Amino acid sequence: MTAVELEEVDKRFGEVHALDGIDLTIADGEFVSLIGPSGCGKSTLLRIIADLEQAGGGTVLVAGKSPQRARVDQEYGIAFQAAGLLEWRTVAENVELPLQVHGMGKAQRRARAAELLELVGLADFAASRPGQLSGGMQQRVAIARALAPSPRLLLMDEPFGALDEMTRERMQAELLRLARETGAAVLFVTHSIPEAAVLSDRVVVMSPRPGRITEVIGGCRPGGAVGDIDDVRESTAFFEAITAVRESLRKAHGS
């Protein structure tokens, strides 16, 4: 089964041709990054998959269903650039939100939230308010919330964009571990070339006006233990992937 299947996806906002003929397939458990300059439609593409926008043309299948069906069935979890936590709820209650919306009993969601907070290393903060947490910790809560219904697809729209570099690298390692442990496929929108290279099985490079996929490049997602990511960051394969993505972006921009 595939997590996402896009065929000839098209989207216009009035005069602006945001997306043009997008073909992309994401396998179950695969980590795919979308990278490109501002206005290339990468966020729009993610939002179409999330059923937050409607495609103008073409076919979109998420977990083999229409995006609307997939959204209702909670086939995906989503994390945005802003953590978007509800500040009047505790950290645990924020993680419970998707389960509460879908009518899971209180005891069950308590247990699931505790499990997820353990997973993202925030078990001690279950009763805290989001305002008491740092930006990186808030983003970890948002990821735990996205993972709460055990989705087979995780959609992430520049989730680490507002974090400092040190926090960002730690979060990347964390995300890879989570993706591996949950077996979820990840579609990851980013501006950062190294981030795309180190996390992904495949890096999808896009160009603007109209938004198109110009090239798909193999990334160097570490396979084994979590410590591997630091080795990858110093490996030749990593620098080759960065160079390939950078050249592809330059080509796309130059044309």
Add this chain to the structure above:
Amino acid sequence: MTAPTDERHGRRPGSDGSAVRRNGWVAPVAFGVLVLLVWEGLVRLLGVPAFLLPAPTAIGAQIGSHLPVILETAAVTGGNALVGLVAGFLVGVLLALLASASRLVAELTTPVVLAGSAVPIVALAPVFTTMFGSTTEIPRRLVVTVVVIVPVFVSTVRGLRAVAPVHADLMTSLAATPAQFARFVRVPGAMPYIITGLRLAAPAAVIASIVAEYFGGLQNGLGSRITSAAANTAYARAWAFVAASIVLGLLFYLAGLLAERLATRGRTTT
């Protein structure tokens, strides 16, 4: 993320700012005492007639000798203000919830409520007195209720509309129903706005409750005592009831402020 930093900066321990804040009551109290002294001095020196302005000591003496009556009437007026405040608050919030849930209700209620803010509502007091009779508290409570509805409605509607786009996207992605959206995001997110509406309405409730008494009805509140004392040339006593009205208004204001502080405590935007 800049707001908390600014706030922390402003409250840096040991800085001049925090010292001023901690002793913030000294200056106004000193000023108030000074005003009373000057007032007393001027009244004595210039021999100001009592109907123009009685001396603070004369007013104080009246407060002392009429304290039981003052407390009794203040309780009646305060009680009316409180009942009207609670009723108006509930109606205002309910109307705002309906208006935010349905476009039809919004189009029906919003102009009416906003037009209501332009009506001098205490002018309705005599009409209400005729409608409900002069032996019940209902007319005055009704005036307070109508006065309170407007600010509560306006700020609640504003709060219900102020949903962060990321929260709207989140709830859509979770396939939440409109009722769930209201329960989990809209209403709790609007709480600070709703409480601000209550804070604005609280002193207005006291004013409405007192002024409504000027237009007949039961003669057991502060407002009616002020008019009857003034009519009987007991000017210092009239001022004693005015002073009690001021204290009552301040009590409602401070209670509203406290409620607002509690409701917005521990909130920082993310």
